[in-house]
Amino acid sequence: MFKVLGVDHIGIAVSDLKETGSFWTEALGLECTGEEVVAEQKVKTSFNPTPNGSEIELLEATADDSPIAKFIAKNNGRGGIQHIALRVDDIEAAIADLQAKGVRMIDTKPRYGAGGASIAFVHPKSSYGVLVELCQHK
Numbered sequence: 109m110f111k112v113l114g115v116d117h118i119g120i121a122v123s124d125l126k127e128t129g130s131f132w133t134e135a136l137g138l139e140c141t142g143e144e145v146v147a148e149q150k151v152k153t154s155f156n157p158t159p160n161g162s163e164i165e166l167l168e169a170t171a172d173d174s175p176i177a178k179f180i181a182k183n184n185g186r187g188g189i190q191h192i193a194l195r196v197d198d199i200e201a202a203i204a205d206l207q208a209k210g211v212r213m214i215d216t217k218p219r220y221g222a223g224g225a226s227i228a229f230v231h232p233k234s235s236y237g238v239l240v241e242l243c244q245h246k
């Protein structure tokens with residue numbers, strides 16, 4: 109058994125981290141607490157936490173075949189919400205439990221996510237078109 113603990117972050121695809129990031133930091137007053145290149149996912153990400161602990165995660169492609177580049181191309185060149193991440197208490201139990209319930213997983217084993225979290229994506233066919241990331245922080 110596992111539990112969803114809350115919305116960990118919302119992943120937003122952007123074409124330019126610096127330009128679009130200023131909306132979140134300057135207009136909304138969030139603090140950008142860091143950037144990280146996640147080579148495996150071909151993205152550069154920035155973290156913009158809100159006071160309740162949920163974060164806005166901005167994602168810029170670092171290669172033409174990045175999932176973020178594909179998302180923006182499919183979205184007529186515009187960015188937008190690419191995924192929603194739910195924090196879980198036990199990611200391995202979550203993957204096993206969801207699979208037992210017939211939910212299709214993109215990741216059947218946890219993998220490395222930005223900020224050092226363990227993450228796994230649910231296949232959007234099983235979540236009615238929404239790309240859902242499960243994540244567990246150590």
Ligand code: ZN
Pocket residue numbers: 117119165191193241
């Ligand atoms: Zn994410």
